[in-house]
Amino acid sequence: MGRAPCCDKDGLKKGPWTPEEDLKLINYIQTHGPGNWRSLPKSAGLQRCGKSCRLRWTNYLRPDIKRGRFSLEEEDTIIQLHSILGNKWSSIAARLPGRTDNEIKNYWNTHIRKRLLRMGIDPVTHAPRLDLLDMSSILRSVLNPSLNMQGFLGGAQVLMNQGLLNLAATASLLENQNLASNNYVNQVAQPLDITQLQMPTHTNTTSVEGFSGTMENFSCSNSSSAADENLVLQPNQVDLLGHHVLVHSLKNAYQNKGYDLVIPTPESSPNQLNASSNSLRSGNEEEKNSFCSDLFEFEIPEGLDIADIFCNVPQTNY
DNA sequence: AAAAGGTGCAACCGCGGATTT
DNA sequence: CAAATCCGCGGTTGCACCTTT
Structure with a gap:
């Protein structure tokens, strides 16, 4: 016999979080600390899956998250780390204080990857695509x-x-x-x-x-x-x-x-x-x-x- | 001014290793 | 040891906003 199911899938809310839900989650974690995501939603009075709560906290509500544009230094670090680690976003995020893996991943896909392609550099191998370069x-x-x-x-x-x-x-x-x-x-x-x-x-x-x-x-x-x-x-x-x-x-x-x-x-x-x-x-x-x-x-x-x-x-x- | 297309990002999904029973 | 679930990760999606025509 294993663990009990994570959560009842029925009746749980999905989609964007409301300010009220954010407040409930913040208040609960400030009191009890993060973790135990399985039981957290019920204890905090949220109609959410624990997984959704963890994601919301780690990617958005955490107090140590640095919002706003990536600095040039951060961007440079991401490129260098990606050339070594590949799509190990969590490992890259661990070396960028205040940034989440999700944020770095999004930034890579929407900004850096496109720029590398425009420059004729393969974003996967980081090697120049000489076949495409003029x-x-x-x-x-x-x-x-x-x-x-x-x-x-x-x-x-x-x-x-x-x-x-x-x-x-x-x-x-x-x-x-x-x-x-x-x-x-x-x-x-x-x-x-x-x-x-x-x-x-x-x-x-x-x-x-x-x-x-x-x-x-x-x-x-x-x-x-x-x-x-x-x-x-x-x-x-x-x-x-x-x-x-x-x-x-x-x-x-x-x-x-x-x-x-x-x-x-x-x-x-x-x-x-x-x-x-x-x-x-x-x-x-x-x-x-x-x-x-x-x-x-x-x-x-x-x-x-x-x-x-x-x-x-x-x-x-x- | 409005429609169409593009962009950015929060959130979801599914997978696999870790953990618990 | 096996089964069941947790947890975290990377990939993908959907939608709001922005830009172009």
Whole structure:
């Protein structure tokens, strides 16, 4: 013999809660505390299922709930946690004081998910959807600030090292447009020598091992489109999309060469996650740049020439 | 001004693990 | 140990409000 039934399904009210019902529930819980949801409705004089009472309390009436719009920091934290935890809304909510799983879930589905899709980022895998990206428009937006993409994460933009941006753009171009290897080598291979890439000088650590030296702007000849030919990338800003594109593209490129590119997740370094999410918008310029550099703190095998990788990108059929 | 379509969010539903008897 | 229910979670729905035509 198990427990008694939770509640009699007949005669119980459903739908929106009235202020009177809210008051009854609040008064009861203030006196007796939350829990024992099965017997609570009867004791509190409510014609509701205990489940409905628990939901109303945890998602709406709880005194520690933070109402109102999500801050940029909260939004950033949600995105980062979702990339690690997936749709574990309760786990995400546990790291966002005052926010409920239901609220975060709704916010994700109505705001963040759509924005990621518009940015060409798969909201499930958090990887860039290169098959859908129009890289030429992205590059144009980088080239021309007046055409800049709508900033990811509420308009905040992250300064990114020019060399990394160029790498991302180049890798994506190669993936999407299958540039002839020999042609590409002649145009780009020399400037893309990994030893010629420059990391931000204001950071305390070298974020991408093996990157050093300086890098000049480089030209990229695009034989498949007259409109995009001879792009010359200039120092500029790029938002988080650049990070996704870069990491995804580099990962693919390295894996195609049989290397295992290790990109640490915030899960493996939670302090880094917290520091980065806090400093992204609230900090000064130096903090923002540090956040950016932290994003690229992954290992690149020694002795690997990135030009060698990009010269042998396999043909892809779309 | 009104209708149609879109958006946001509170609440419900159903499932699965945990707990109790 | 098995049965029955509790509890919490993620997915989905319905409706009020907003925007567009």
